[in-house]
Each structure stands twice: as C-alpha cells, then as structure tokens.
Amino acid sequence: MRGGRRAFVVLAAAWMVTVGGVGVFAQDPGQDPATPEKPAAAPPATPSEKKPLPKKNKDNATESADDQPKWDPLRAEKDIEVGQYYMRKGDVDAAIDRFQDATDAKPGYALPFKYLGEAQEKKGLKKPAAKSYQRYLDLYPKAEDAERIRKRIEKLYKEAEKEKKDIR
Numbered sequence: 001m002r003g004g005r006r007a008f009v010v011l012a013a014a015w016m017v018t019v020g021g022v023g024v025f026a027q028d029p030g031q032d033p034a035t036p037e038k039p040a041a042a043p044p045a046t047p048s049e050k051k052p053l054p055k056k057n058k059d060n061a062t063e064s065a066d067d068q069p070k071w072d073p074l075r076a077e078k079d080i081e082v083g084q085y086y087m088r089k090g091d092v093d094a095a096i097d098r099f100q101d102a103t104d105a106k107p108g109y110a111l112p113f114k115y116l117g118e119a120q121e122k123k124g125l126k127k128p129a130a131k132s133y134q135r136y137l138d139l140y141p142k143a144e145d146a147e148r149i150r151k152r153i154e155k156l157y158k159e160a161e162k163e164k165k166d167i168r
Contacts, residue, residue, distance in 0.1 A: 076106035083115055087122075095119045110139035114149070121156065126163070130156040 083098035096119045102112035117132035130153045137149055 070105075071107075072105045073109070076102040076109055076112065079105060080112055080115060083112075083119070087115075087119060092119050092123045096123065108139060110136050110143070113139065117149075117152075121152070126156045126160040130160070 079098045079102035083095045083102065086092070086095035086098060096116065099112050099116035099119055102109070103116060106112070113132045113136035117129045117136060120126075120129035120132055133149050133153045133156070137143065137146060137153075140146075143149065
C-alpha cells in the first residue's frame, strides 16, 4: 500500500504545474504553463431560470428601527460590572443607567434585573424595584435567592401602598 500511495502523489504532482506559486492543472501537454486555459463562461441565465431572492423579515425591530438596542451579551456583562462599580462608589443613578443598558443589551438575562432592582430600591423607587425583581424571577424562577426576592417584592409593594395612603 505504501508504494501505491507514493505513486499516486507522484502522478498527481506530474499533472500539476506550479506557476508563480499557484497550482494550475495542465490540460494540454503542449499548453504554455504561463498562460493557463480560462474556464468557459456559463451561458447567460434566461429569466425563467433565475430564482427569486429570499425575502428579509421586515418586522425585526433591531433591523427596522435605529433606536432599538442591538443584542450584545458582552456589552451587557460590561454594563453590569460598571454598574456594580458605581454602586460601590455610591452613584446609584449611574448604576441604574448601566443596569438598564445591560437589560437592553441582553433582554433575556436575569442578573441585570436583580441588580437594577437593588439600585432602584436603594434610590427609593419602590414600584420599579419590585417590577425589576419580578422580571428577575420570571427569567430565573429557580434562583437560589428566589424566596428572599419574593419577600422583598412583597415588602416593596406594601411600602408603596403605605406611601400612597399617606399622601392622601
């Protein structure tokens, strides 16, 4: 078998002529290797042979509207990191902005909703915080801290209702 393989390689090399580092298959032994034969052009397609191009989905919001966020999971991770940095520094407004950016960049990702809820709660935005926490639980119902988050949601809604009654 070894001899057969070597013969094949030699035979293949004999058929191939290298021109300027590019392999060209010789078709006529008398043909000049510097001018390889050009392939015949395909005849022009008749209108009945042309296939229609597939239609693009015009309803996709990320393609049809410039103001819609683009799905970018790496940006979402970076926004979470920066938002946590702002929380440690005490700039809650900037943290909220970054966590909201993370939810836009990766809408199905639960973690930024949890952090957004924490930041909103710290800022005193009780109903938005409860909604953010609820979205976190909707996306990640089997979270380890799910029971604690449910209690926070309950507490936030009760405090929001109490504030509403105190204003009246």
